[in-house]
Amino acid sequence: MVKSKQQKENVWNIPNFLPERPDTEDDASIDSHLKALADQEKHPAVKQEKDVMRDAMDMTLMDRCKLIIEERGSLGHIKDIYPTLFQEEQVLIYIL
DSSP states (O other): OOOOHHHHHTTTOGGGGOOOOOTTOOHHHHHHHHHHHHHHHHOTTSOOOHHHHHHHHHHTHHHHHIIIIISOOOHHHHHHHOGGGGOHHHHHHHHO
16 A cells, blocks of 8 residues: 555645644734744843743743644744744753
8 A cells, every 4th residue: 555645745734733823822922922032032131031931931832833744844944933943942941
């Protein structure tokens, strides 16, 4: 039996288990979260607000998963959109 390209790509049906975007969020609010993350990234001298970063990352989880799993975004593209993912502080927010 030969599997189609779609079946090969979804071997574990991961797209079926993607988180859903919160009901309170739409494209405009996601854009505002991305802007907040970018502002935090652009101004490293300013103390990064953990609550702002945490909220923005929580609200954009579905969009990040979709970018990685469905759109197969490259690492460079993901880093351009979500630079916060690549910061040590981002990891420590959830640990501390």
